[in-house]
Amino acid sequence: MLTNVLPQPQDEGKKHQIEFYAICLGFFIIGMSFSTWASRVPDVRDAAFLTAATLGYVLLMRGVGNIVMMPILTVAIGKFGARNLALFMGGIVSLILIPIAFIHHWVGLALMLFMVGFFSSGYNISINALGAKLEADTGRSHMSKIHSWFGVGNLTGALLGTAATSIGISTQVHFIGASVLMITILILISGYLPKDAPHPDAPRQKFVWPHGGLIALGIIVFLASSIEASIMNWVGLFFTDYIKAVDGFAPIGYAMYAGSMLLMRVFGDHLKSRYGAKHVLIVGNVVAASGIFISVFIPNIYTGAFGLFLTGAGIALNFPLVFSAAGREGAIALTSVATFGYFGAMLSQPVMGAITTEFQLSGAFIFLALSSVAVSVLSWRSGMLK
Numbered sequence: 001m002l003t004n005v006l007p008q009p010q011d012e013g014k015k016h017q018i019e020f021y022a023i024c025l026g027f028f029i030i031g032m033s034f035s036t037w038a039s040r041v042p043d044v045r046d047a048a049f050l051t052a053a054t055l056g057y058v059l060l061m062r063g064v065g066n067i068v069m070m071p072i073l074t075v076a077i078g079k080f081g082a083r084n085l086a087l088f089m090g091g092i093v094s095l096i097l098i099p100i101a102f103i104h105h106w107v108g109l110a111l112m113l114f115m116v117g118f119f120s121s122g123y124n125i126s127i128n129a130l131g132a133k134l135e136a137d138t139g140r141s142h143m144s145k146i147h148s149w150f151g152v153g154n155l156t157g158a159l160l161g162t163a164a165t166s167i168g169i170s171t172q173v174h175f176i177g178a179s180v181l182m183i184t185i186l187i188l189i190s191g192y193l194p195k196d197a198p199h200p201d202a203p204r205q206k207f208v209w210p211h212g213g214l215i216a217l218g219i220i221v222f223l224a225s226s227i228e229a230s231i232m233n234w235v236g237l238f239f240t241d242y243i244k245a246v247d248g249f250a251p252i253g254y255a256m257y258a259g260s261m262l263l264m265r266v267f268g269d270h271l272k273s274r275y276g277a278k279h280v281l282i283v284g285n286v287v288a289a290s291g292i293f294i295s296v297f298i299p300n301i302y303t304g305a306f307g308l309f310l311t312g313a314g315i316a317l318n319f320p321l322v323f324s325a326a327g328r329e330g331a332i333a334l335t336s337v338a339t340f341g342y343f344g345a346m347l348s349q350p351v352m353g354a355i356t357t358e359f360q361l362s363g364a365f366i367f368l369a370l371s372s373v374a375v376s377v378l379s380w381r382s383g384m385l386k
Helices: 009-039 041-047 052-080 082-095 097-102 106-138 143-166 171-189 214-242 252-266 268-275 277-297 301-315 318-327 331-381
Strands: none
Touching: 009 041, 009 082, 009 097, 009 106, 009 143, 009 171, 009 214, 009 252, 041 171, 041 214, 052 082, 052 106, 052 214, 052 331, 082 097, 082 106, 082 171, 097 106, 097 171, 106 143, 106 331, 143 171, 143 252, 143 268, 143 318, 214 252, 214 277, 214 301, 214 318, 214 331, 252 268, 252 301, 268 277, 268 318, 277 301, 277 318, 277 331, 301 331, 318 331
16 A cells, blocks of 8 residues: 555656656746747837837846846745745746737836846746756756757747737737746646755855856856847847848747757757867857857848857857856855846846947947857866866
8 A cells, every 4th residue: 555655766767757847848938938028029129119229228127137136036945945936936927928018118118127037037047946956866967958948938939929920910919829828838837846845944045156166157157148138139120120131030030049049959968978068168159159240241131040040059058058067066156157147138238239329230249249259268268167
């Protein structure tokens, strides 16, 4: 009788497999929320009558929300547990696109993007913490495959955005449909995420800034996040305003970028094992910079899409490999390094707006290419990327 109740050793592997798939779908939600927003940035900009500079400042508020969440999160994970936080914040991330679609004033849009940044950063770190827990429980590397599901969601959202734009579906209808899909997935996986126990009586863990070798990882994440956030927010405008893509095809650049990120993350663990994180990051970011240069200096829809494909492949493993290295030092180290990333996402957006105003979108994307080269150099110098 007891053998039917007590967990058996052979069932442990199946349990971890189910948890792995649940975490993967959790990452799908993050990716889809990002690309759904990215696919309609030109429409949101036009509806709110934003210039390049004001768009940069509105996007800044998303980064502010990221930063505000970080010191709160280090306490909240211990008090409530990563699983409970992931479910709560994931629900808000899934639904917050709906009010964004109906706001046509920059103040309201800035406030909503602050909320997006606040809750998406909490959800992102919580679901990453569950992934790190799974790696610790199984003694195996899963993070690249888990992050590849961000790519699945990213590509899905980008393709749906391209389809919705090309057939004239409004931003409101598009965002409502995407939110319904994401909240449905979250409900389905809610019972299968790893059950980490909250520790409300544990000593309060304080947020600390990166130190020692973590500083280099923090700077890499700062630049990597700047690149990813800028491509997400500005690539649609790059295709409409610079490449002059016809109506309905502006999201194709982001779709190519998201698709190549997905492909690279599927093979990321194999590449890490064979060549090492350091070499993968060095070569990848050189490829990414080359892709951006192709898109800028040969500006048509085909070379632009190909260049964004190279860029996505090149930067795809930045976060999985750096977060894996930081995660070996503990949850606080991971959070502190991730905070550098949120600063990068925040500060890069008004910088992109200012560069675009002075040097057009071509100058802004050249800035991203140079940032990618800097990631290669820092990866070469880092001693923590084994």
